[in-house]
Amino acid sequence: MELGSAELAILDRLLEARTGQQLNDSRYWRVARAVESIMRSHGFRDTDALFALLTSKSGYEVATQIVEAMVNNETSFFRDATMFKQLRNLLADTLTEKGSPRPYRIWSAGCSTGQEPYSLAIMLGEMPHLPGRKIDIVATDISGGAIDRAREGLYSQFEIQRGLSVRAMIRDFSQEDEKWRIRDKLRESVTFREHNLLEPQAAGPFDLILCRNVLFYFPMATRAKVLSHLRDALAPAGTLILGAGETLIGLANGLDKIDGGYGFYRLHSEERRDIAVGG
Amino acid sequence: MKKCLVVDDSKVIRTVASHILQTLDFEVSEAENGEVALAKVQRDMPDVVLLDWNMPVMGGMDFLAALKRLQLPDRPKVVFCTTENGAGQIRQAIDAGADEYIMKPFDRETLHAKLEIVGLA
């Protein structure tokens, strides 16, 4: 199947309007495959019929399906093991500090099918020396399909063993035929919600925000906007973690990189003080 | 260079696993059953053994028990790599002393992550 430039332009506008992401050449195949699968599921013979529906008033739902199929949802448990080791140390230091009766709040932004927030929950469960401070994990994604899967917590054999230790798999999941389901206690420790990062996050502040392998897909101006939403949701002494290959170079951002931390950021000390004074 | 011994009665599986391991910078040797593997472990001292479950002559679980009896000062890590994918069997392997478990089929990323988990990548 070939997509013409007019059709690609429609898809580009649709993707950008909904997610802030832009199409580029390297995603052409993903887009072509997305369109093909949607055509098959609707029984369309040619792209004209699909694009006619897409651009009509009743096209919202099929547009959502296409957007979800175009977006890269790739993820895995404990993706980037070095980051998780450093985070474990940070949490061990932070959560043992005495004197905070309020819950420690974590946001996994762009959580895809749930592997990232569940990895956090699994890791926290392995740190029994933590005192009884309550921990909230909120996990969001723009994709309703991904959030549904995350809530379900059911993973294929391929997904489950990518990055997860066998001990955690046996302890924290139960087998259902060929699949593995996260145990209720862990599932209930994460609150999943649909949320678009182009919009502010109203549920802050968070002590820890992970937004990994998400900014990468946005053009610069959109990155700045999303980053400002993340920053606004960060507690004064909170930590923001980006993906291993993602930098904030070229973005005026009010954040400082933490030494030795692999993509770990804190609010500029001045902004921290402003917030402390102001709030 | 880290060393890995691939134990599987299927030549195809051994070849595929060896190839992946080489791209992960391992020096690889192969054995077609547990008995051959026991001899090679003592001779080559691998850092890790990738172990199938069902094999003629000596299977994976018997190999694991025999390996324990050898009481080597530096016992290699053992990663089961098998189509026996029931939770019961997995538990049994862990209780018998396996360090990790991979359900076939697997890809390079999965193997790499598992080797990282046992401290070898």
Ligand SMILES: C[S@@+](CC[C@H](N)C(=O)[O-])C[C@H]1O[C@@H](n2cnc3c(N)ncnc32)[C@H](O)[C@@H]1O
């Ligand atoms: C490549 S995945 C990364 C998942 C996970 N954070 C990780 O690092 O493994 C990117 C996720 O970002 C989500 N996403 C893309 N645009 C978004 C937006 N505007 N708002 C919220 N999530 C978005 C996608 O749906 C996808 O699940």
